[in-house]
Amino acid sequence: MRIGVLEDATGVSRRLLRYYEEQGLLRPARLANGYRDYSEADVATVRRIRRLLAAGLPTAVINRILDCFHDGDGGTDTGNDDGDGLMTSSGCAGLTTRLRRERARIAEEIERLQASDQALESLLAMPARISRAPG
DNA sequence: CTTCTGACA
DNA sequence: TGTCAGCA
Secondary structure: OOHHHHHHHHOOOHHHHHHHHHOOOOOOEEOOOOOEEOOHHHHHHHHHHHHHHHOOOOHHHHHHHHOOOOOOOOOOOOOOOOOOOOOOOOOOOOHHHHHHHHHHHHHHHHHHHHHHHHHHHHHHHOOOOOOOOOO
C-alpha cells in the first residue's frame, strides 16, 4: 500500500511516516515510480512505534525493540486492537529486564523530583520577607 | 491527483 | 510536525 493508505489506516501523517523511515523504524519497499510500498505488517509496526514513542523511548531504542515483535497476530483482523505484545524471540533476551531497569530508573527520578518539590513547597511556606536590596 | 525530497517556521 | 516548492 502507498503512504496515503497507511496514513488513513494508522492515523499517522505522511510526514511522520517518512520521518520514521528516516529514523530506520520503517523500511518500505519502493514501487517502480519511486513511491513507498508498505506491507500490511507495517500497519501494526506503526502502532507499535506509536506505543513505544508514547513510553518515552528514543527511536534508537525502539529500533531494537521492534525486532522483538514477531507478529503473533493469529486472530482475524476483526478487532481493531493493536494486537501487539512483546514476543520473546530471536536475540531479544534481556529486553524485558532492561525495560524493567528503565522503569526503576524512572521511579528513582520521580522520587528525587518529589523531594525537590517538597523542599520548594516548604520554602514557599516560610514567611516571605526576602526583600529587594534598597536601590 | 498522489508522492518525492529538501528546507524552513 | 506542518507546509511550501518544483518534479515526475
